[in-house]
Amino acid sequence: MRTLSYIIGCLLLFSACRKQDDYKRFIKNGEILYTGKADSLQVHPGRNRVQLSWLLIADPKVSKSKIYWNNRRDSAVIAIKRTSGVDTIRFIIDKLEERAYGFEVFNYDKDGNISVRTEANGFVYGSLYEDALLSRALGNTEMKNGNAVIPWANIDTTGGIIGMQLQYSTSDHVLHDTIIHAEPEMQITTLPNYLSGSNFRYRTLYIPDPLAVDTFYTSFATSGIKEDVTLTYILNPGAPFVRDAVQMPGGRFGQLKDWKYNSEAGRNGTYDEIGGQGRLTLWIWDNGTITNGKIYQTFTLPPGNYKFEADISNIDNTLESTYLVVAAGNQLPDVNQMNTALGFAKIVDNNNKYASAGFSLPATTTVTVGFTGTYTSPAEQTIRVNKVLLIKDK
Numbered sequence: 001m002r003t004l005s006y007i008i009g010c011l012l013l014f015s016a017c018r019k020q021d022d023y024k025r026f027i028k029n030g031e032i033l034y035t036g037k038a039d040s041l042q043v044h045p046g047r048n049r050v051q052l053s054w055l056l057i058a059d060p061k062v063s064k065s066k067i068y069w070n071n072r073r074d075s076a077v078i079a080i081k082r083t084s085g086v087d088t089i090r091f092i093i094d095k096l097e098e099r100a101y102g103f104e105v106f107n108y109d110k111d112g113n114i115s116v117r118t119e120a121n122g123f124v125y126g127s128l129y130e131d132a133l134l135s136r137a138l139g140n141t142e143m144k145n146g147n148a149v150i151p152w153a154n155i156d157t158t159g160g161i162i163g164m165q166l167q168y169s170t171s172d173h174v175l176h177d178t179i180i181h182a183e184p185e186m187q188i189t190t191l192p193n194y195l196s197g198s199n200f201r202y203r204t205l206y207i208p209d210p211l212a213v214d215t216f217y218t219s220f221a222t223s224g225i226k227e228d229v230t231l232t233y234i235l236n237p238g239a240p241f242v243r244d245a246v247q248m249p250g251g252r253f254g255q256l257k258d259w260k261y262n263s264e265a266g267r268n269g270t271y272d273e274i275g276g277q278g279r280l281t282l283w284i285w286d287n288g289t290i291t292n293g294k295i296y297q298t299f300t301l302p303p304g305n306y307k308f309e310a311d312i313s314n315i316d317n318t319l320e321s322t323y324l325v326v327a328a329g330n331q332l333p334d335v336n337q338m339n340t341a342l343g344f345a346k347i348v349d350n351n352n353k354y355a356s357a358g359f360s361l362p363a364t365t366t367v368t369v370g371f372t373g374t375y376t377s378p379a380e381q382t383i384r385v386n387k388v389l390l391i392k393d394k
Contacts, residue, residue, distance in 0.1 A: 044212060306358070
C-alpha cells in the first residue's frame with residue numbers, strides 16, 4: 001500500500017509539472033514583447049484629407065508607426081525619433097473621398113516588436129458639405145457718418161460658423177480684405193471710411209468639427225450699403241424747398257430753384273410757401289387745368305438699386321392722375337405712358353402721404369426724376385411735397 005501511494009503521488013506531481021509548462025509550446029521562440037501603443041489617437045477632419053494625432057508616452061524604444069485605413073487596403077509608415085518626454089505625432093492623409101473612415105495605428109520598436117492596436121473613426125469633408133453651406137444673413141446695412149454699418153442675423157455657432165470674410169473699398173480707393181470672428185447675437189460690423197456708392201463682397205466661414213484642420217467657405221455674395229444719396233444728385237430737395245428768386249420773386253407762390261418744369265406745371269407756380277415753409281406743388285384752384293404738368297431733375301447714376309421717394313405734406317381733394325416718376329433719359333413720360341418708366345408710384349390722396357418708386361440700373365444711366373400730373377376735374381386739386389429723397393438700396 002505504501003508503494004502504491006508513492007507511485008500515485010509521483011504521477012500527480014508529474015502531471016502538475018506538465019500543465020505548468022504547457023504555455024511554453026506557444027512561445028518556443030521566446031516571450032511575446034509588446035511595444036508602447038499610440039495613446040489618445042484623434043482624427044482631425046479636413047478638406048478631402050485628415051490629420052491623425054497621437055501621443056507616445058511610455059516606451060522610448062518606439063521607432064516607427066504604421067497606419068491602416070480603408071479596411072487595411074491602404075497604409076502608411078512613419079519613422080519616429082523619440083525625445084526624452086511625451087511626443088506628439090501628427091500625420092496627414094490626403095486625396096481621400098468625402099465619407100467616414102476608420103483608422104488603426106500600430107507602433108514598432110527597432111527589434112520589430114509591435115504594439116497593441118489603437119483605432120479611431122472620423123469623417124472626411126469635401127464639396128458636398130461645402131456646397132450645402134449657407135451664407136450668414138445680413139440685416140439692414142446703411143451708411144452712417146461716412147462708415148458702412150452691417151448688422152448680422154443672429155446665429156447658432158454650434159452649426160459651425162466661425163467668421164465672415166469681407167472685401168470692400170474705402171474712400172481712398174484702397175481694397176480691403178478682412179475676416180471677422182462670428183458672434184452669435186447682436187453682431188454689428190462697422191467699415192470705416194467706406195467708399196460711397198460701392199458694393200462689398202462677403203462669404204461665411206465654417207469648420208465642420210472643433211478638431212477640423214481646414215476651413216470651409218460659402219460662395220462670395222455681393223451687397224450694397226443702403227445710403228441716402230439725395231444731396232449727391234438732387235439739387236434743392238426740400239424741407240424746405242427754396243424759391244427761385246428770379247422767377248416770381250415775391251408772394252406765396254413762385255417757381256422752384258434748380259428744378260425744371262414745363263409750361264403746364266409752371267403756369268400756376270411750382271413753389272408754394274404755405275404756412276411759411278416752401279413746398280413743391282402742382283395745383284389748380286378754379287384757375288384752369290393742367291395736362292401732363294411735369295416738375296423734374298436730370299442726372300447720371302451708377303449701377304445699383306435705388307428708390308426715389310417723396311414726403312407729402314398734404315393733398316387737397318382726390319388727385320385725378322399724379323405720379324412720382326423715374327425715367328431713363330432727359331424727360332418724364334406723360335400720365336398715359338407710365339409703363340415706359342423705370343419706376344413710378346401713383347399719388348391719390350392723404351391716405352398715401354409717402355410715395356416711393358423703386359428702380360434698378362444695370363449700368364451707368366442718365367435718369368430723370370420728378371412728378372407728372374393731369375388735373376382737369378374737379379377744378380380744385382393740389383399736392384404739396386415737403387421733400388424728396390434718393391436712396392441707394394443694398
